[in-house]
Amino acid sequence: MGLACSREVFTSIFYTGAVTKKCCGELMELGKVCHDAFVKKTHEDPLYKDLSESTIGKKSIKTWNTCASVIDISPSSSASGVISPAENPDLIIKENNCKTKVELPCATEVFTSIFKTGAVTKNCCGETQGIG
Template sequence: MANLNVYSVLVVLFLTWLVVIAKEENDQIIKENNFETKMDLPCVLEAFTAIFKTGSISNKCCSELVVLGKVCHSALVKRTLENPLFKDLNPATIIAKSIETWNNCLALIDSPSSSA
């Protein structure tokens, strides 16, 4: 029985360590690349609404999001999900909306009509 308790404690410590490392990694990516200042505030709000609430993102803001890059986009979404204010949100749903928003913006920017 003592082995089970030690094992349980080790598993909890390992999982806690992984969460801390992931959070630090997202923060490090964001800080090193100065990602928080590379989008205009109205576009940040549009992207946030499209991902975390219900809304759409304009062509202009899609362009800014794509220039920001997928690594930054993912890091910012993951860091937002770590915020206790968003603890009631379903992470799988938010990640799916994040991927959908990214893919839609990427397709919009890559389409021939967007450069006209």
């Protein structure tokens, strides 16, 4: 997913916002397993750990199902449910070959600098510039 669409999906789950049809398409391309793993991994970040796991899970499923209906994919056939707390999102991301244009640590840095407070390292600035 591109940075703009990652931001839309992130905002719709961890804050409040809508996802455009274009970004829904990118989310569907990412796949449900990878989507769930990235949501779980983000929720483990100390900045978001205080948010209700139940609320984040519901918003994640709602975002996925809304996008599935916009892109005309059956939500029930594509939604496996949010991964359980016992499952290791890093392992799921690796095993399912979840691809990102910006690696997860840099994506977290960039999101944190946008939605909270924080700085972006030179390395992550380079990755972010690399995707445009």
